[in-house]
Amino acid sequence: AQTVTQSQPExxxxxxxxxxxxxxxxxxxxxxxxxxxxxxxxxxxxxxIRQEAYKQQNATENRFSVNFQKAAKSFSLxxxxxxxxxxxxxxxxxxxxxxxxxNLIFGKGTKLSVKP
Amino acid sequence: xxxxxQTPKHLVMGMTNKKSLKCEQHxxxxxxxxYKQKAKKPPELMFVYSYEKLSINESVPSRFSxxxxxxxxxxxxxxxxxPEDSALYLCASSQDIGERGGHEQYFGPGTRLTVT
Numbered sequence: 001a002q003t004v005t006q007s008q009p010e011x012x013x014x015x016x017x018x019x020x021x022x023x024x025x026x027x028x029x030x031x032x033x034x035x036x037x038x039x040x041x042x043x044x045x046x047x048x049i050r051q052e053a054y055k056q057q058n059a060t061e062n063r064f065s066v067n068f069q070k071a072a073k074s075f076s077l078x079x080x081x082x083x084x085x086x087x088x089x090x091x092x093x094x095x096x097x098x099x100x101x102x103n104l105i106f107g108k109g110t111k112l113s114v115k116p
Numbered sequence: 117x118x119x120x121x122q123t124p125k126h127l128v129m130g131m132t133n134k135k136s137l138k139c140e141q142h143x144x145x146x147x148x149x150x151y152k153q154k155a156k157k158p159p160e161l162m163f164v165y166s167y168e169k170l171s172i173n174e175s176v177p178s179r180f181s182x183x184x185x186x187x188x189x190x191x192x193x194x195x196x197x198x199p200e201d202s203a204l205y206l207c208a209s210s211q212d213i214g215e216r217g218g219h220e221q222y223f224g225p226g227t228r229l230t231v232t
Contacts, residue, residue: 033219045223091158095219106158
C-alpha cells in the first residue's frame, strides 16, 4: 500500500524568508503524481503544485518549487519570499497513475506559520 | 474556471434528521469525490464517482448515501447521523481517474456539519 509521510507537524518562517517542507512517500508503482495542497484556516483547499513522476524536471509555480528525488522517494516543497498569506496547513498527496481509481493519499500535514 | 461549489456552507442537524449536501462543478470533469475531514487532520476519502458510476466506497456507514444525478452534480444524503460524524465534508472533482489522466483534484469550500 502507498503511504505519504510528513515528518514536520509544524514549521515557522519569517516573512520574506525561505522555508522547505518535507514529504516522503512509499510506493511500488512506477507512474504516479505528487501534489502539494494548501488549506488556510477555515478556507478552501487549494492545489499549490503538481509533479509527474516521469518528469525529471522539478515543478515550479511562482514562489513555490519542489525538489523531487524519485529514487529517494522524496518530494519537498520550497516556499521563497514567504508572505503572511502563506500561513496554512500544507498537505503532501500521492495518486497512482493506473489502478488506484483516483484515491488521493494524503500525508498528515504540516502547519506553517509566517511571522511578520 | 477551476471552481467546485458546495451548499450549504454550514449545517446543524439532529440525529433523527434527514439532510443532503450538494456539490457542483462545471469544468467537464468526469470524476467526483466526497471526503470527510476532522480538525487538523487530512481529508479521508468516502466515495468516488467516475462517469456517474460509484467507483469506490471506502466502507462508509450506510447513514451516508451518495448520489450522482449527472456529470456536474454530486449529492450526499445524510440520515440518522451520530455526533462523531460532525466534520467538514469536502467535495472534489478531477478530469478523470486511473490511466485516463487528469489526476489533480480540485476541492470545494466544504460543508461544516454539526450533529447534535
